Amino acid sequence: MESLRYAHAPAPHDAQVSVGIKQLQSMLDAQPWGTVALAPDGRVVAASARAVAMLGTPIPVGTALEHVFGFCLRDGAEPYTALEQGREVEIDGTWCWLKLTRVEHDERDANCVAASVAIVDITPLHRALDERIASLRFLSHDLRSPLNSIVALTQLQEIDAATFAQCGGMKQIGELARYALSLGENFLFSSVVGNLQRRDFSRFDLRATLRELVPQLEVAAVYRGVSLRLWLPDERPVWINGLRPFVARALQNLVDNAIQASAAGSTVAISFKQVDAEVEIGVKDAAGGLPGLHQKERIEDFDELSQKTSKGFGLGLKLATRIVSLHGGTLHAEINEDGGTTFVMRLPCLARQRLAAQGEGQLDTVRDSVRAFAAGALK
Secondary structure: OOOOOOOOOOOOHHHHHHHHHHHHHHHHHHHOEEEEEEOOOOOOEEEHHHHHHHHHHOOOOOEEEEHHHHHHHOOOOHOOOOOOOOOOEEEEOEEEEEEEEOOOOOOOOEEEEEEEEEEEEEEHHHHHHHHHHHHHHHHHHHHHHHHHHHHHHHHHHOHHHHHHOOHHHHHHHHHHHHHHHHHHHHHHHHHOOOOOOHOOOOOEEHHHHHHHHHHHHHHHHHHHHEEEEEEOOOOOOOOOOOOHHHHHHHHHHHHHHHHHHHHOEEEEEEEEEEOOOOOEEEEEOOOOOOOOOOOOOEEEOOOOOOOOOOOOOOOHHHHHHHHHOOOOEEEEEEEEEOOOOOEEEEEEEHEEEEEHHHHHHHHHHHHHHHHHHHOOOOO
């Protein structure tokens, strides 16, 4: 392929070069970022209108690379190498990323395009990073209080067991630990959700997820003297499209809340059933009812529910609600026949008919391959 040439002032008869430069200029102007095309010696071949606007200065053809980007180069630095590594600079309040990329060219041709410098507006990304750093600082500050209290209580246990018991003992340490955990969970969830795309979702078996999760909560149940029961009607997979760790965390919060609210000797029952295109999971306790919940009523909004009620309700409920909503489901609490609370989570599941059709289609493909192989069509 013939190299693209440039000239400071193309002669009228050199129509081919003139047309090539115009095509290059048109291509650069069509890009959503600014671009400066360079010759092997660093002279400007062409610069897009957006590059001129973002740099805030004219960029005539033939200008040396150092004159265009000298403001962001260190003294003595080789311009090509420095820009090839990338530079983040602020230009009139706009944060830009400058990145030089070399392109293949004829080394014998001094008048060809040998590299291009992209100028990308990263102000939104820079602002988001600043906000994330600020959020991390706030989280660090918020975590310091419960963690310092936990350290102080553990030290107190060693030197004064009586005072340790008066301060709440291990129960207080557990509440502080759960509070610190909820702060971290909310931060992680908020951080991830802002960047979620549909492609991040994947198919997983909710039934298997629940079956794996419940044994992990047995330790907390045994410690509280609570019986944990799981009712699964059959072994058939129930497929969900979503984020498995998030859904598992929402379920864990619901079950853990029920365990913490229950008295020793009581039972927390977890039910699982599929109704049409939805799967319903119930977490039932006999702890006396969620604060504010009355007979034949339900609670769907947990924002106003205290995070530190005397029975442990509220911890993680807002997070669970957000996760369920993210997956197109619903979550509510209702009074059960034992005078306790049942949390009902409903999530849309993938239709069995569609999955069966997909499976049958894959089976047909396998059958066709076997037949073709038997007929000698495959080699």
